Amino acid sequence: xxxxxxxxxxxxxxxxxxxxxxxxxxxxxxxxxxxxxxxxxxxxxxxxxxxxxxxxxxxxxxxxxxxxxxxxxxxxxxxxxxxxxxxxxxxxxxxxxxxxxxxxxxxxxxxxxxxxxxxxxxxxxxxxxxxxxxxxxxxxxxxxxxxxxxxxxxxxxxxxxxxxxxxxxxxxxxxxxxxxxxxxxxxxxxxxxxxxxxxxxxxxxxxxxxxxxxxxxxxxxxxxxxxxxxxxxxxxxxxxxxxxxxxxxxxxxxxxxxxxxxxxxxxxxxxxxxxxxxxxxxxxxxx
Amino acid sequence: xxxxxxxxxxxxxxxxxxxxxxxxxxxxxxxxxxxxxxxxxxxxxxxxxxxxxxxxxxxxxxxxxxxxxxxxxxxxxxxxxxxxxxxxxxxxxxxxxxxxxxxxxxxxxxxxxxxxxxxxxxxxxxxxxxxxxxxxxxxxxxxxxxxxxxxxxxxxxxxxxxxxxxxxxxxxxxxxxxxxxxxxxxxxxxxxxxxxxxxxxxxxxxxxxxxxxxxxxxxxxxxxxxxxxxxxxxxxxxxxxxxxxxxxxxxxxxx
Numbered sequence: 391x392x393x394x395x396x397x398x399x400x401x402x403x404x405x406x407x408x409x410x411x412x413x414x415x416x417x418x419x420x421x422x423x424x425x426x427x428x429x430x431x432x433x434x435x436x437x438x439x440x441x442x443x444x445x446x447x448x449x450x451x452x453x454x455x456x457x458x459x460x461x462x463x464x465x466x467x468x469x470x471x472x473x474x475x476x477x478x479x480x481x482x483x484x485x486x487x488x489x490x491x492x493x494x495x496x497x498x499x500x501x502x503x504x505x506x507x508x509x510x511x512x513x514x515x516x517x518x519x520x521x522x523x524x525x526x527x528x529x530x531x532x533x534x535x536x537x538x539x540x541x542x543x544x545x546x547x548x549x550x551x552x553x554x555x556x557x558x559x560x561x562x563x564x565x566x567x568x569x570x571x572x573x574x575x576x577x578x579x580x581x582x583x584x585x586x587x588x589x590x591x592x593x594x595x596x597x598x599x600x601x602x603x604x605x606x607x608x609x610x611x612x613x614x615x616x617x618x619x620x621x622x623x624x625x626x627x628x629x630x631x632x633x634x635x636x637x638x639x640x641x642x643x644x645x646x647x648x649x650x651x652x653x654x655x656x657x658x659x660x661x662x663x664x665x666x667x668x669x670x671x672x673x674x675x676x677x
Numbered sequence: 678x679x680x681x682x683x684x685x686x687x688x689x690x691x692x693x694x695x696x697x698x699x700x701x702x703x704x705x706x707x708x709x710x711x712x713x714x715x716x717x718x719x720x721x722x723x724x725x726x727x728x729x730x731x732x733x734x735x736x737x738x739x740x741x742x743x744x745x746x747x748x749x750x751x752x753x754x755x756x757x758x759x760x761x762x763x764x765x766x767x768x769x770x771x772x773x774x775x776x777x778x779x780x781x782x783x784x785x786x787x788x789x790x791x792x793x794x795x796x797x798x799x800x801x802x803x804x805x806x807x808x809x810x811x812x813x814x815x816x817x818x819x820x821x822x823x824x825x826x827x828x829x830x831x832x833x834x835x836x837x838x839x840x841x842x843x844x845x846x847x848x849x850x851x852x853x854x855x856x857x858x859x860x861x862x863x864x865x866x867x868x869x870x871x872x873x874x875x876x877x878x879x880x881x882x883x884x885x886x887x888x889x890x891x892x893x894x895x896x897x898x899x900x901x902x903x904x905x906x907x908x909x910x911x912x913x914x915x916x917x918x919x920x921x922x923x924x925x926x927x928x929x930x931x932x
Contacts (some may be wrong), residue, residue, distance in 0.1 A: 496719075511680060518878055535719065601718075604710055
């Protein structure tokens, strides 16, 4: 297993396979969706074998539906286990969300109310996944467009409870923090201040778009289809101003995927911003 | 609040677009229109991502009928066939059959077989890796032994028989031929991946019958006999040569 360096990596996309192999220094590490590699063979596996020889890799699942009341899909978990054993990714991550109910997969990441019942459901599912894979997984905070009437926990406290019960790690998506904060009217900086940052093993950054509802309310849509926005860079730098160490950061870009150099440039910006944040005096006040 | 009830209501709202006033029990109070529009973001994410899955899987159909009509076909398919697995590579495998019965495209029945070419290319691309038997392995076997043997095709090989000129239409849509196509002329296709490359061959009736018989476990001799009976223009030498050159064979059984 190649360890992920505490610097920025990029999403692995099929259109960049050959270029990544030809230019081994173009990315520090790569993240892929395991669901795209669950076929039996063919070019995706041939390329991934070659790429995983060169780069540290991380697997970021979108289909486990850890928040589903009807549990995780056993067949899917088994296929993930086979893939994890074959490619030995440094990180395996999933989302604090749900996608299936009564055998229907919505192919989206839906929000969970942060209640005691939800905590039991997601912890049972995380336990099952970690036991089957024989390793810790990382759980990512969601981007949300609706808020709940009643929650027993803030998102940060919900993560604290999950980590405490499941001994898992956290993937903090700074773009998701910003998007959810804007859409649900909370302060993203206060969120960062009260978040259990000691348990974070990976950061995500991505682009988002802005849409106006008919009553003129603006909504931010987490669509992973553009460069990281200035306000998210600012929050990212603030996050690192509260930290004492660098953390692997992924530039996610899933729609309208640009050329490799654009992704690589975004990764360089993340490295610079992380460094800038780590140098910031805010760190001293947080310590 | 029971989480199961919330997930049931939300699934019905997002996927089936059934208005569920019970959702108000779970969600923060929004103006009705605003709530509808916020929930529509999840509906749009769900449907648009699944439409993209279908467009990626059936590029020739998009080239043939255009983005708008394919998106309408895909949306109608998704509504009747919700995904049951998180693996999108395995979604919409029944889309070709759906096209046959979908009224807006019923006047173009060849779309079903055209979509099957896209689907079989996709399945060939993701099939288990298997080496084709080299030509030397055939020449090392005496002719009588080969005739009595059976052929195990590689798992990336798929045959398609169509009452329509699907190979010509597939080439036309993909810019590989510019001649006028008579849609009602029957054609057969072999789709096969050797190493990393998926190829689409047009095969005549004789070669199709020969390969199809081999795939159904006939001996080489019986497959040649079958093709000779069913196709007046069958050329056994050409068929054996194509069998070797196309990479159809994983191994020879009973040699």
